[in-house]
Every structure is written in C-alpha cells, then in structure tokens.
Amino acid sequence: MEGRGVMLQQYQKIMVAVDGSNEAELAFQKAVNIAKRNEASLLLVHVIDTRAFQDVNSFDSMLADQATELAKQSLSDYRENAKNSGVEQVETVIEYGSPKLIIAKQIPQDKDVDLIILGATGLNAVERLFIGSVSEYVTRNASCDVLIVRTDVENKRTYNEEE
Template sequence: MLQQYKHILVPVDGSYEAELAFKKAVAVAKRNDADLHLVHVVDTRAFQNISSFDTSMVEQVTETAKKTLDKYVADAKADGLDKIDYAIEYGAPKTIIARDVPRDNDTDLIMIGATGLNAVERLLIGSVTEYVTRTAVCDVIVVRTDLDNQPAKAAHPAE
C-alpha cells in the first residue's frame, strides 16, 4: 500500500523558500486528497527587547500575515484545492511548528522551506527547519527546489 498523507502542514513566513514549499504542498495535497494547513508564527521573542512595545506592532505584523495567508488560500483554491485553511500563532516558531500545531491538527506531513527570512536567528540559535527535521513527530519534507525541481537559487537569482 502506498503512503498517503491526509493532513499536511506548511509553515509560511513570506520567504521565497516558503512559497516553494507551499506550491509543492498544494500539488501533494491534491494527489493525496489531503487537507492543507498553513501556519504563520509571529515570533513574540522579537518584541521582548523593544522598550516602547505596543500591541499595534503585533497587530500590524498579524495583518500583514493575514493578507499573505489569504493570498495563499486564494491561489490554492484557484489551483483546484478546496481543503485548505490557516492559522496565525504567537510564540517560538520552532516548537509551534514541530510539536504544537502538528499535535493539534493530526498532521502527518510537514513541508517546509529550506531557509526562511531570519538569517540572524539562523546564525545565533539555529534554523527553524533544522529543528523541525530533528524533533517533529511526523514526516518532514524540506523543499529546496521549485515545481520543475530546479534549485531555488537558480530560480530566484536575486539572492
């Protein structure tokens, strides 16, 4: 019997690599008749050292994430995928993506971009992707290529 995934999670942060993971996840979800759950995590630790912290900053980040996620949902539906939803979570992205969301959504596959937006965090405390691949309770696919299986860097020469 072939492995069939039913509940696919895709963390998105607005990066090109996350968009590649999203596009591939739509294709996998359609082939498996699976539901696709997108998650964007607002890293609240980034706001801890701001002395003039104010909720309007979090609201602004949340509104931007919501617009991005709404576009992803519209794109997936235009591509023929109906079983798609999203959540915006707050906290530490690593544990939310690797454990909390998969547990709460019965996730059996996480499709995640090879790198995200935050190069500083990668240097100082390690990448979210690396953590997820080590600690997730389900299968993880790290997406490094576009839909034509071309390396992401070749498809996105600006980097």
C-alpha cells in the same frame, strides 16, 4: 503487488509554514501539488515570533497587530491560490511564539498533521548562528514526516548555494 491490497502511503493533513520568504513560496507550491495528489487537506501556518517585539522593553502590541494584519492578508491570498489550484480543504492558522516549537510540536499535535513542508531556510548565516534554523529544529523534533523544499515545482534549484 497490485492485487495484494497494498495501500500507498497517503498523507491526510499537510501543513506548510509560510512567512513571505522566497523559500516559503516554493514550499507552498510543492505543498499544493502534494495535497492534490493525496487528496489531502492543506494547513497554512504563519507563526509570529513574539520575541521580535520584546526588545522595546515591553511587548509592542501595535507592531504585533500590524504583523497579524499582514499575516492574515498573506494567508488569505495563499488560501485562495490553493483553492484555485484545486485543493478542496484549506485551513489557515496564525500562532504567536517560538516558530520552532509551534511548527515542530504544537500545531502538528493539535491538528493531526502527518506531513510538514518547510522552505530550506529563511534565515541568513548570522541569524542561523544565534537562533539556529527552524527547519533544522523541526526536522529533528517533529513526530511526523518533514519535507524541506530546496527546489521549485520542476525540482530545479532556484538559487545558488554559496552562503
């Protein structure tokens, strides 16, 4: 097969959603490894769910600013980590709105993403009941490949599955 010009599938732009959860941390580590293997650029995304600030009658801009500052700091740490690990092109994006739609549709279309990497959940059982899991939505609705990370870099489960 080698000499027949068969090209291996290579990802060019890999997006990973990071939200500070343990699952997102595992997804980030895998994304770095996959980006290195594919010589792909890495897009680090943090979505600030604006619905979280709307309970207070109006959009609470102070809370939103605080969330933005935290997200900036976190993305900057992730970016440095990815660069130090050998990923040459790293871009960061903060978006506001519905994480499901932004991660499944908006950013992948705007940025030509060909692989989305997500942590397995980040929601507890009750939240999942009400908002449904972001990863489930993205898996069903994204137009590119989606990798849901359930294991660490050695492909070992890091938590038990008893929810």
